[in-house]
Amino acid sequence: MSLNVVEICAGAGGQALGLEQAGFEHELAVELDANACRTLRENRPSWKVAEGDVADPEVWNPADYEGVSLLAGGVPCPPFTIAGKQLGATDERDLFAWAVELAATVQPRALLLENVRGLSMPRFAGYRQHVLDRLAELNYIGEWKLLQASDYSVPQLRPRFVLVALRAEDAPYFTWPEPSDAPPSVGETLLNAMAADGWEGAAAWARKANRIAPTIVGGSKKHGGADLGPTRAKRAWAELGVDALGVADNPPQPGDRFTVGPKLTAEMVALIQGWKPGSWKFSGRKTAKYRQIGNAFPPPVAAAVGHSIRRALEHDGLPTERVPAEHDPIYKVLRTAADFLTRHQIERAIGTTLEASELERRISLLSRDFDLQVRNGNGPVEYKLGSFRAFLGQQGHLRNELFQANRSRIS
Template identity: 75%
Template sequence: MTLDVVEICAGAGGQALGLEEAGFEHALAVELDDHACNTLRENRPSWKVARGDVAHSDVWKPADYHGVALLAGGVPCPPFTIAGKQLGATDERDLFAWAVELAEVVKPRALLLENVRGLSMPRFAGYRQHVLDRLAGLGYVPHWHLLQASDFSVPQLRPRFVLVALQAEDAAYFRWPDAEGEPPTVGETLGDAMAAEGWEGAADWALKANRIAPTIVGGSKKHGGADLGPTRAKRAWAELGVDALGIADSPPHPGDQFKVGPKLTVEMVSQLQGWQPGSWTFTGRKTARYRQVGNAFPPPVAAAVGGSIRRALEHRGQAAEPVPSEHDPIYRALRTSGSYLSQPQIQRALGIPLDTSEFERRISLLSRDFDVHVREDRGTTLYRLGEFKAFTGQDWHERHELFLKNRAKIS
C-alpha cells in the first residue's frame, strides 16, 4: 500500500527520513532555507522539493495535493519555546495555526505536526483548544502527546510536543508508539567517532560520557555561530567531557589535550539526533550544517510516530473509541456561547470553581492569542472571545509584512 506524504517546513530531512522508514513516499517537501533544500536534494534526488515561504502561493499549491495520505511538518518553534518570548499567535514565524487550516484544503487522511515542549505549557492552553476544536470541525480526531526522544533510542533529552489528527474512520486504530527501552549514552554513541583520527583519549572519554546528552539547540539566524546551547546546557555538556563552546571541524587527533574535553563535529551531533553514521549528507558551511542538524526532528521518533499513523491508516490492530481531550475549558465556554459572559456564568459552564486570581490569570493568557473583549454592565465584568490573532492564511495579516522585513533572520 503506497502512502504519499506532503511535508512542510521539512528542514534537512529528519522527519522526512523517519517517515520514509515508516513507509511513506514524499510527493513534495517544502522548505525555506536554501541549505536545507540542497541537503534534501543531495540525499533524495527523486523528491520534489519546493523552496521558499511555505505560506506563499507561488511556492506550492496545496489544492494540488488534495487527498494525500499524510500532511506533515515541523513548523517553526520560536513562537512557543520556553527560552524565548512565547509570542505564540503574534509571532510572525508562527505557522502552526496556518498548517492546521491546510487540512481543510488538502484533506489528508492524517495530519502530523511537531513542535517544542513549550507548546504544551499552560500559556498555550487556549491556542491548543482552538486547534482541537478546529480539527474536530473539519472531521478529524486530534491527539496531542509529549514524546521523549530518549524513549526511541535517541541519546539526548529532546521532548517534542506532537499533534496527530486522523479522519474519523481511521482514528479508532491510532495508538501512540510505545517506548523502546533505554537509549545509548553519549560515549556509547560517539566513542568510535572520537577515535576515528587516532586520539588516544577516546576510550576514557567514552567512559566519562556515560549519560544521554542535553537537548541539542540548533539556534537561528538571529543569533551567532554554532554551539551546543545556553549556559546551563554547557555545564551539562562539560560534565560529559564535551566543550560546548563551538563545533569542531574534525575529531580530535593524536596528542590533543583538552581542559574540558573535545568539541563535537556536526557529524557527531547528527548521531546524537538519531542519524546513522554516514547515512545523510548535510550541505553548506559548518554553521549552516549544524543548524540543519540541531533543529531537526530525530528520525527515529518520526519513524515511530509515522509507523503508528501508517498502522492506523491500514486499520491494523484493535479499534477503540478515541478519547476526546480538553485543554482550556474557559476558551471552550466563551467560544460556545459567542456572547458576553460574567465570571460566575463561565464558572457554571465549567462546573469547577476558580478563585478570581486564577480566573484572571487564565483570561490574561487567553488574551495573548485571542482578542478578548471586556466590558462592564452594572458593576459586573463581562467577557467575550473575539478573533484568533494567529495567521491562518489571511491576505491582510501583518505576518506578511513582518516576514518580509525579517526574512534574512528567519530559519
C-alpha cells in the first residue's frame, strides 16, 4: 500500500525521517525556520518544502492535500512546557488546536501530533478533552499517550506526549508501539565521535558516561546560545563527564584535559537524539544546528509510531475496540449543558462529589483556555462554558497580530 504524509512544523526532519523509515512518502513539509527548511531540502531534494507560517494560506493550501494518508506535525512546545508559563490556548505559538481543526479540511486517514510532557498535566485536561471531542465530531477516534524515547533505543530521557487519531474504520487496528531493546549509554553512543580527532581519553570517558542522557533541550530564539539545559540537567550531564555550558565546534583534540569533561558537538547531540552517524546534515551555524536537533522528535520514536499507524491503515492484525480515555468530565458536562450549572448539578452529572475548593480549582484551569462565565447571585454559584480561546484559523484572532509582532523570536 502506498501511503503519503503532509507534515506541518516539520523542523529539521526528525519526525520526517522516522515516518519515511515507516514507509510514508512526503507530499509536503511545512516549516517556519529558514535553516530547518534548508536542512530538509539538502537531505531530501525530492521533497516539496513550503517555508513560512504554517497557518498562512499564502504558504500552502491545505485543501490541495485532501485525503492524504497521514497529517503529522510537531507543533510548537512553549505553550505547554513545564518550564514556561503554560499559557496554552492564549499563547500566540499555540497551533495544536489549529492542527486538529486542519483535519476537517485535509481529511487525512490518520493524524499524528507530538508535544512536550507538559500537555499531559492536569492544567490541560480540558484542552485535551476538547481535542478528543472535536476529533469525534470529525469521525476520528483519538488517543493520547506519553512515550519515553528511551523505550525505543534513544539514549536519553525524553518524554513526548503523542496524539494519534484515526478514522473510525481504521482505529480498531491501531496499537501503540511496544518498547524495543534497552538504549545504549551515552558513552557507547558517543565513543567513536569523541575519539574521531584522536583524543586519548575517549575510552575512559565512555566508561564513565555509562547511563542515558537527560532530555536534550533545544531552546528557542527568545533565549541565548546553545547549551544543554537548566541547572538540574547540567548537573546530570556533569555526572556523565560532559560540560553542558555550551556546545563545541569540534570533538576533543589529542592532549586535551578537562575539569568536568568535554562539551558535545552538534553532531554528537544528533546521535543522542537517535540519528545514525553521518545520516543527516544540518544547515546553519552551530547554535542554529543545535536548536534544530534539540527541538526534534527523535527519528526512532517517530518510526515506531509510524509503523503502528501504517499497520492500522493496512488493517494488519485483529481489530480491538478503541475507547478514548476521559480527560476532563467537568468540561464534558459544561460543554453539553444548555444553561448555567451549579456545583451539585455538575456532581450529579459526573457521579462524583466535589469539594467546593476542588471545583473552583478545576474551573480556574478551564478558564485559562475557555471563556467561562461564573454567576454568583443570591443562590449557589453557577458556571457556564463559553468558546474555546485557541487559534483555530480565525483571521481576526489575536494570534495573528502577536505572531507577526514576535515572528523573529519564534522558533
